[in-house]
Amino acid sequence: MSLIVLSIPLFFVLMGAEWVAGRLRGRRVFRGPDVFTNLSLGAAQTVFGAVAGGLLAGTYVALYSVRLFEIPATSAGAWVALFLGTDFCYYWFHRVSHRTHLGWMGHAPHHQSEDFNLSVALRQGPVQPLFSRAFYLPLALVGFPPAMFATAVALNTLYQFWVHTELIDRLGPLEWVFVTPSHHRVHHACNGRYLDKNHGAMLIVWDRLFGTFEPEREPVTYGTVEPVRTFNPLRAAWRPFGEAWSLMRRTPRFWDKLRFWFMPPEWMPPGVTDAHVPVEPGRARYEVSPSRRGVLYLAVVGVLTLGVTVLFLFKGGALSGPWKLAFAAWFLASLGGLGGVLEGRPWARWVEAARLAMVPLALLSL
Known part of the structure; x- marks a missing residue:
């Protein structure tokens, strides 16, 4: 049984605690429609993982069968190396998913919410694992056993849950080494200076080393640069795929159609003139009023x-x-x-x- 699935009750307990803490501070932490969409998209990715689990795990197992080294699961040093390796691989998956159309299609749903709370941590692109798992395959070739790898990835994912909150301020010296809520608020912002920053999962040192670190300096506007304007999970999940496909179809040259998928999301192919509107601080959030x-x-x-x-x-x-x-x-x-x-x-x-x-x-x- 997946550690993520087993942690579902804990997720709801912590969301309840965040709601209570927000009420005590006089803040509205959750909006019902947004929470519904977040939980639905999180469930969608988990259902996809249950359906395609054999495919996702099979590639790792196949590479592990031709591994370069024998790494024992009983070695403490091996576990430390695996946690560092998993976090390093996640950093590059996360960075590439923000800087290519191919990666952004699967990852964009996680960034569509215009709120920032623990329920946003559960909002995921349903088919994102098809893209993300490729970045971990070197760990199989090195020789980390599949069960060991699955545990490390699950713990890495669980760590990321708590950093999705506005109720925790900066954490002093911990900010130099670990990813904190302050770092991750920057990552979820669509303010110009914050775009595509702070990609780390557990360790912020990768961002500091590779030039993608940005501290929290100004009020954050959450969501994607072009807001999704829907609480329908199915439409939200499809939106980045539909936009990318439409843009690619309107690209005149065949060569540009091919390289389109590996260019940044803001890249406009020659001959296409879509305009990106700058994000204004305090942008009004999308609302609905159901009966x-x-x-x-x-x-x-x-x-x-x-x-x-x-x-x-x-x-x-x-x-x-x-x-x-x-x-x-x-x-x-x-x-x-x-x-x-x-x-x-x-x-x-x-x-x-x-x-x-x-x-x-x-x-x-x-």
């Missing part, structure tokens, strides 16, 4: 859907491939339908009716 009936529906059906999904995450490993794919399709319909209800879309009721009719089948599959 009381819609809020009640989301509260009840959304929680039940989340419950069924968590049940799948705990039991999905024993399911056959077709059942996993069927559940994933039902889950995608859930994201689109519930997001449509939240935003008051007329078509949402038909999507919800169809996918709720499939709930008994989804439960039988588990």
Whole structure:
């Protein structure tokens, strides 16, 4: 069982503690629609991992079979080296995911929220692991066993959860070595001076060494440079892919179409004239006003859907491939339908009716 899945109850406990701490300080930490989208996208990536787990792990195992060294999992020194190696690989994945269209498509959903709280840590690009796992493959070739690697990556990911908060100020000397909430607030900002800075997961030393460090100097505006303007998880996840595909199609020259995927997100191919609007500090956040009936529906059906999904995450490993794919399709319909209800879309009721009719089948599959 994945350490991330086992940590789900702890995530909710800590989010509750953050909400209480915010209330005591007179601050509104969470907005319901944003939290819904964050949790939905986090669940989507976890469901994707459960469905494609064999593919993601298989490449690592294949390279490990031709490893250069035998590294014992009982060695304390090996664990230290692995934690450093995992963090180093994550830094380069994270940096490349911000500086290429190919990487940004999968990573962008994590940055779309215009809030900054612990629920944002759970907001992930559903298919991002297809890109990120490639950066860890050298660790397999060196000889770190798959189970050892899986533990190190999970702990590296768990560390990143707590740095997604505005309620923790700077932490003195720790700021020189470790990634802190202050560093990560900068990373999630779309202010000009903060863009593409502080990519580290656990250690900030990589950013200091490779010139991507920026301290927190001015008030932060969160979100992407061009705001996504939706709380529908399915639309939010698709948005960066749709934008990149549209831009690539409008690129006149074949060579530019090819190199487009490896150029920075702000790069405009010759012959394309889309304008990037500078981000103003204090930019108004996207809001929706769902009806009381819609809020009640989301509260009840959304929680039940989340419950069924968590049940799948705990039991999905024993399911056959077709059942996993069927559940994933039902889950995608859930994201689109519930997001449509939240935003008051007329078509949402038909999507919800169809996918709720499939709930008994989804439960039988588990």
